[in-house]
Amino acid sequence: MNTPGIAKLLQERVFTLSLTLVILVGVCSLIWPDTFLTFSNLSTLLLNISTDSVVVIGMMILLISGTFDLSVGSVYALSGGLAAYLAYNYGMFTPVAILVGLGVAVLIGFINGLLITKVGINPLIQTLATLGIVRGIFDLMGKVATLPEGFDALGTSRLMGIQTPFWVMISLVIIFSILVSRHVFFRRYYYIGGNEKAARLSGIPVNRLKVWGFMLSAFLAGVAGILFVSRMGAVPDTLGKGLELKIITAAILGGASLLGGQGKITGAFLGVIFIHLISNILVFARVSGQWTDIIFGIILVLAISLDIFLKKNAEIRLTESLRNIYQQPKP
Amino acid sequence: MAAARLLLSAISKVFPGVKALDAVSFDLLPAEIHALCGENGAGKSTLMNILSGNLQPDEGEIFLHGEKVVLANPLSAQNQGISIVHQEKSLVGNLSIAENIFTENYPVKTGGFIDFPELYSRTQKLLQTLNITSLDPRTKVESLSSTRQQIVEIAKALAKNPKILILDEPTAAMTADETETLFRILRELRQKGTSVIYISHRLTEIFEIADRLTVLRDGKYQGTFPVADMTIKSIIRLMVGRDLEEQTYTSQQQKNILLSIKNLCGHKFHNITFELRAGEILALAGLVGAGRSEVARAIMGIDPAEKGEIWVQGKKVIIRNPPDAIRYGIGYVPENRKEQGIFPEMTLADNIAVTSLSSLARKGFIQNNQVFSPVQKLVEKLQIKTPSIQQKMINLSGGNQQKALLGRWLMLDPSVLIVDEPTQGVDVGAKAEIYQLLRALAAKGTAILLISSELPEVLALSDRVLVLYNGTLTGELSREEATESEILHYASGLARHSP
Numbered sequence: 001m002n003t004p005g006i007a008k009l010l011q012e013r014v015f016t017l018s019l020t021l022v023i024l025v026g027v028c029s030l031i032w033p034d035t036f037l038t039f040s041n042l043s044t045l046l047l048n049i050s051t052d053s054v055v056v057i058g059m060m061i062l063l064i065s066g067t068f069d070l071s072v073g074s075v076y077a078l079s080g081g082l083a084a085y086l087a088y089n090y091g092m093f094t095p096v097a098i099l100v101g102l103g104v105a106v107l108i109g110f111i112n113g114l115l116i117t118k119v120g121i122n123p124l125i126q127t128l129a130t131l132g133i134v135r136g137i138f139d140l141m142g143k144v145a146t147l148p149e150g151f152d153a154l155g156t157s158r159l160m161g162i163q164t165p166f167w168v169m170i171s172l173v174i175i176f177s178i179l180v181s182r183h184v185f186f187r188r189y190y191y192i193g194g195n196e197k198a199a200r201l202s203g204i205p206v207n208r209l210k211v212w213g214f215m216l217s218a219f220l221a222g223v224a225g226i227l228f229v230s231r232m233g234a235v236p237d238t239l240g241k242g243l244e245l246k247i248i249t250a251a252i253l254g255g256a257s258l259l260g261g262q263g264k265i266t267g268a269f270l271g272v273i274f275i276h277l278i279s280n281i282l283v284f285a286r287v288s289g290q291w292t293d294i295i296f297g298i299i300l301v302l303a304i305s306l307d308i309f310l311k312k313n314a315e316i317r318l319t320e321s322l323r324n325i326y327q328q329p330k331p
Numbered sequence: 332m333a334a335a336r337l338l339l340s341a342i343s344k345v346f347p348g349v350k351a352l353d354a355v356s357f358d359l360l361p362a363e364i365h366a367l368c369g370e371n372g373a374g375k376s377t378l379m380n381i382l383s384g385n386l387q388p389d390e391g392e393i394f395l396h397g398e399k400v401v402l403a404n405p406l407s408a409q410n411q412g413i414s415i416v417h418q419e420k421s422l423v424g425n426l427s428i429a430e431n432i433f434t435e436n437y438p439v440k441t442g443g444f445i446d447f448p449e450l451y452s453r454t455q456k457l458l459q460t461l462n463i464t465s466l467d468p469r470t471k472v473e474s475l476s477s478t479r480q481q482i483v484e485i486a487k488a489l490a491k492n493p494k495i496l497i498l499d500e501p502t503a504a505m506t507a508d509e510t511e512t513l514f515r516i517l518r519e520l521r522q523k524g525t526s527v528i529y530i531s532h533r534l535t536e537i538f539e540i541a542d543r544l545t546v547l548r549d550g551k552y553q554g555t556f557p558v559a560d561m562t563i564k565s566i567i568r569l570m571v572g573r574d575l576e577e578q579t580y581t582s583q584q585q586k587n588i589l590l591s592i593k594n595l596c597g598h599k600f601h602n603i604t605f606e607l608r609a610g611e612i613l614a615l616a617g618l619v620g621a622g623r624s625e626v627a628r629a630i631m632g633i634d635p636a637e638k639g640e641i642w643v644q645g646k647k648v649i650i651r652n653p654p655d656a657i658r659y660g661i662g663y664v665p666e667n668r669k670e671q672g673i674f675p676e677m678t679l680a681d682n683i684a685v686t687s688l689s690s691l692a693r694k695g696f697i698q699n700n701q702v703f704s705p706v707q708k709l710v711e712k713l714q715i716k717t718p719s720i721q722q723k724m725i726n727l728s729g730g731n732q733q734k735a736l737l738g739r740w741l742m743l744d745p746s747v748l749i750v751d752e753p754t755q756g757v758d759v760g761a762k763a764e765i766y767q768l769l770r771a772l773a774a775k776g777t778a779i780l781l782i783s784s785e786l787p788e789v790l791a792l793s794d795r796v797l798v799l800y801n802g803t804l805t806g807e808l809s810r811e812e813a814t815e816s817e818i819l820h821y822a823s824g825l826a827r828h829s830p
Contacts, residue, residue, distance in 0.1 A: 184692045191685055194674035201633065201665050201672075202685045202739065203657040261676050 013255030013307075017270040024277055032284055043162060045280050047231070050169035052247060052272045054224040056254075057176045058217030059247045060268035061186065065213055066193035066260025070127040071112065072221040073243030074134035079105040080225030081235045084144045087151050094150045102222045108134060109218025113211030131244070144235045155231025165227045172220070177265035189213065193260025249300050250275050334397060336361045336526050337382075337495055342391035344377055351377045354391070355552045357545055359495065364517060364527045366541035366558070368534070370570055370758040374550040375530055379497055382528075383415040384408035414493035416484050416501060424473030429454035431472050432487045457486055461516050476620065478509040485516065496520065497528045500756060502536060506618045506784050507819060514540050532758055534563050535787065546570055571760055582810070583610035583770070584794050588645070589778040590661070590747045592630065595639035599625045600802035603639070607747060612769065612779045614789040617799035617822045623782045624666060626799070627749045630780075631656045631663045644746070657686065662740035666751040666782070668729070672736045675725035679717055680706045682724045682735050687742040709738045714764060730761025737768060748772065751782040766792060786815045800824040 009015050029037040055072050062068050083101030086092040092100075112130055115121045157164050180186040191199040192206050200206045221243075229235055254271030256263035275296065282292055337359040344352040352374045359365050369375050380386040381393075384402040393400050395411055402408040408415075422431045429450045430437075438449040454468035463482065472480060481501055488496055498517075502510045517527055517540060529541055537544055538558055546553040546569040553569045590607040600622035607613050615623045629636040632650040641648055643659045650656045656663070665671040674682050684691060684702045691701050706720050713734045717727055724732060733753060740748055750769065754762045769792060773779055783789050789796055796813045798806040798821035806821030 182696045182698065184688045184695050184697050187688060187697060190677065190681075191674055194677045194681075195671075197671045198665075198674055199685070201631070201653060201663060203653045204685070205652070205654060261674070 013253075013267045014264060014270060017254065017267065017274060021270065021274060021277065024274075024281070028281055028284070036284065041280070043166075045276060046166050047163055048279075049272055049276045050165035051224040051228045051231075052243075052250065052276070053169045053269050054172055054227070055221050055243065055247050056250050056268040056272050057172060057265055058213075058220040060251050060254070060256055060263050060265055061176075061180065061189055062213050062217050063248075063251050063256035063258070064180075064193050064260060064263050065189040065210060066196060067116070067123045067210065067213070068127070068248060068258070069109075069112065069214060069217045070124070070244045071108065071130035071134055072217060072247055073240040074131045074138060075105050075108050075218045075221040076225035076228070076240035076243055078108075078134050078138045078141075078225070079222030080227075080229035080239060081138050081141055081143070083226050084147055084151065084229050084235050085141055087148050088144045088146070089142065091148070094148065097151075098154075098226055101226055102219060105218045105222025105225075106215050109215035110211065112218070113214035116214070117207035117210050135241075138239070139237075143237065147230065147233050152230050152233045155227055155229070156233075163231065165231055168223070168227060172223075173265060173269050177269075180265050185209075190261055193262070195261075246275060246296075247272075249296055252300065253303050335359060335394070336396060338394040338397075339378075339382075340392050340394065342378070342381060342388045342393075344381065344386065345389050351550050352381075352388070353550045353552075355547065355550070357552075358555070359526050359528065360543075361494075361526055362521050362524045363542045364521055364529055364540055366529045366531065366537040366544040367547070368530075368537065368544055368566055368570055369547035370760055373547040373570070375547060376499075377550075378547070379415060379499060379528070379530070382408065382413060382495075382497060384413075409491050409493075412492070412494035413497070414488035414491050414495070415497040415499070416481075416488045417499055421487075422472045422480055422483060425471055427469050427471055428458075428466060428475075428483050428486075429468035431483060432457065432490050434487070436490075454486075457490055461486060461489070461519075478505050478512070478619070481505070482513070482516070485513075489520075493525065495526050495528065497530075499530045500532065501529075502531060502533060507786065507815075508618060508823075510536065532756065532762075533785070534566055534759070537566070538563075548572055567759055582794050583773040583776075585609040585611075585776060589643065590630075590780075591642040592626075593640040593642070595626065595629060595636045595641070597622075597625055597629045597634065597636045600629075600799070603799075603804060605797055605804070605807075607778045607780060609746070609776045609778055610773050611795065612773050612781055612793045614781045614783060614793035614796045615799060616783070616786070616789050616796050616818050619784060621799040621822065622802040623799055624751055625802075627663060627751055627780065627782060630749065631661060657743065657745075660743075660746040661749065662686075662743060662745035662747070663749045664733075664736050664740065664751060664753060666755065668732055668736065668755065673724045673732055675723070677724060678721045679710070679715070679724055679727065679735055680720040683709060683720075683738045683742060686739050705742065706738075709741060710735075713738050713741075713768065728758075728761075730757040730765075733757055733761070733765060734768070737765070741772075745777065747778045747780065749780045749782070752784065753781070754783075754785070754788060786818055789813070789818065790815065798822050 035041060055076065059069060059072065079101040082104055083097045086100055087094050087097040108130060112126055116123050116126050155163065155165055159167055188199070188204050188209055191202070191204055192209060196206060225240060229239070250271035251263065251268045252271070253274055254263065254267030254269070256268065278295065278299065279292055282295065335358040339355065339357040341354040341356055342352055343350065343354055355374065355378060357378070367375050367378070377386065381388050382402065384405040384407055393402060400411060402411065402413070432454055433450060438446040438453065440446045451468045458464065458466055458468070461482070466479065472483060475483065485501070501513060505513065520527065529537070531537060541558050543555055543557050544561065544566070545555040546566065548570060585608055587609050588606045589609050592603055592605050595603040603626055605613070615626065617623050625634065628634045630641060630650065632652045632655050635651055641650055643661070648659050650659065674685070680702055683706045688697060691697060691705070693701065703720065710717065710720055715727070715731045715734050715738070717731060724735065727735070737753070753769070754765055757765065769779055781789065781792055790813055793813070794810055796808040796818060797804055798808070798818055800822055801824060805824060808817060
């Protein structure tokens with residue numbers, strides 16, 4: 001009876017990922033005892049994780065509902081860039097500039113959602129187009145070399161020795177993992193991903209929820225973009241480039257399925273940690289940066305293959321146990 | 332008696348912990364139609380999977396034309412002349428009929444290029460042998476009705492020139508007319524010497540088409556009989572192992588009108604007017620494509636009507652989407668369970684709770700135990716067979732899935748329940764239970780609108796029958812007036828009989 005229990009646990013992505021992370025950290029602290037498990041390395045790692053973790057929350061919710069958003073990287077850039085630009089070039093009061101940046105993000109999400117649900121454009125096409133358009137607008141916009149006083153406080157101020165983005169991330173991850181697993185509003189996304197037609201016939205307002213999903217995803221990308229700009233104190237040209245790949249990879253590693261209906265916020269969060277931990281290890285191991293993407297790709301394929309393998313085994317066992325039940329002699 | 336074309340001798344198949352087939356024997360004569368009966372889980376699919384090379388038997392032998400054979404894989408079964416038409420559609424929608432039929436053996440020219448003229452002419456010839464000349468081989472499969480698709484499936488199986496053709500539930504989605512067409516094809520095949528193994532839950536069909544039948548129950552062989560010696564009752568007794576309770580009918584119809592439809596017009600129906608009373612079971616009969624489901628979808632707000640009025644309990648209402656309909660107390664169990672009904676990868680509990688999430692939640696937050704106790708009660712009441720309510724829906728049998736879909740609406744206790752093909756692909760035992768359930772609901776005062784292509788079902792359940800033809804109501808029959816031929820008469824668009 002023990003084996004099915006373990007097999008079931010091995011199917012739980014939050015468990016397997018946590019286990020892998022613990023092993024990775026353990027091994028690394030043995031290899032680099034003086035440098036790896038230090039406050040400075042860990043706090044840099046956490047800071048890098050923070051912004052991506054905010055973005056992955058929205059992506060996970062979309063993936064649960066069976067769709068995704070490729071434009072997060074561009075929205076991230078435009079939101080952060082626009083807020084900085086307004087504050088720097090027009091001397092706009094920082095909170096107002098930030099609100100404008102977030103407002104634009106939400107508007108982009110709304111347009112994505114509307115065109116996908118009402119016009120019926122495939123989400124891949126729609127968000128790919130948005131990725132291009134929004135990136136173009138960001139490129140057209142003048143860049144900012146230094147941020148006005150106060151703007152950078154958001155990314156660099158500290159609480160208990162750790163910078164603000166970390167606290168933003170922790171609170172958002174906790175809030176959303178509770179909401180997504182327990183709240184009726186978010187529970188409906190699992191139904192949409194499970195079978196969209198059935199969800200609609202069961203009275204779930206599928207289109208409205210999808211639009212909200214795209215708005216939320218864009219909003220969170222905007223929040224992350226602003227946090228990142230404020231932390232760096234500048235708006236680099238490559239801001240947010242390729243982010244969608246990293247985020248989707250993290251979410252898939254964290255247990256999402258492109259078919260929808262599956263995944264947890266904690267899983268996505270662990271996925272981001274995993275990806276950044278690997279980058280961190282590659283730096284420690286003096287592997288050249290060009291290798292990073294290759295290694296991510298291989299990890300993704302390996303993780304998915306393992307997943308399929310475990311599922312197949314579990315399914316065979318399940319059908320057998322079910323047969324036992326159905327084949328009992330009838331009274 | 333002629334020598335058997337196919338002989339299965341004492342086949343056993345054990346899955347760990349259970350004997351799916353226990354020394355089952357089966358013989359098939361040349362040019363006969365042999366029905367295979369049994370409830371879901373009786374071992375029919377395992378046996379067919381062994382015959383089509385998908386599974387290997389643990390014990391027992393297979394003889395083809397008196398010679399022992401091993402069907403190592405699907406290809407070797409095909410090469411030995413065994414073709415199977417599975418219940419699940421295997422066609423690719425955006426390819427043509429011809430391309431679907433010859434998927435595995437395109438005629439090619441030198442260099443591997445597809446010889447399209449040859450492909451189309453071969454397909455044409457094949458369709459001609461099936462006596463179907465109205466289909467153009469170039470037509471895309473997705474533009475065909477589901478019956479036509481089924482015929483293409485059969486043509487695909489026949490393209491391999493099988494000696495033995497296995498059909499698994501071919502008429503599940505067919506109307507009486509379409510079934511007739513299929514039967515004509517099968518009879519012609521029999522005449523040409525093909526042997527057919529026919530699996531169906533519709534027992535009446537077996538009497539119409541089969542020569543002999545074999546019954547399985549719980550993996551055990553119950554016997555093979557000439558159909559002429561059997562009755563529906565005796566078959567059911569063999570399948571279930573007991574007599575099913577006789578279903579008695581008493582009308583539960585009350586006075587008050589719960590739903591009233593006035594001059595409803597939509598894309599595929601016109602001027603639909605009817606009233607539905609508390610406790611009444613009203614059947615909407617007609618051929619597939621007559622607009623029955625479309626009327627239901629309009630009432631439910633999925634594809635809202637273009638014109639006309641819907642009144643609920645004496646008040647005129649506007650229904651724009653399913654949440655509106657649910658607010659007015661209307662529930663809908665759609666046809667095509669797999670596609671529109673179930674959330675396959677979610678648990679049984681999730682599947683039942685979907686309609687009542689907000690009412691089960693406290694301040695918007697929902698915890699498993701709040702869902703579990705009402706769901707558990709319902710699962711017991713509906714006698715859904717499952718090891719636990721946290722079982723994935725996909726792992727339940729069709730009958731249990733269908734009961735769960737009904738349960739989804741029972742959670743809300745709707746005043747009007749629309750059920751569309753409620754027993755499609757469900758075995759006889761579960762079917763009887765679903766009938767009882769619908770009757771019990773009516774007795775409680777729920778108004779039920781039943782859409783069904785199975786005339787015996789319509790006759791058994793309904794207080795009143797409305798017949799649709801081509802989107803218009805052509806007849807209304809009371810329970811006393813309704814007979815199969817009367818319904819078919821209106822369903823084919825013929826005018827009212829002159830008295």
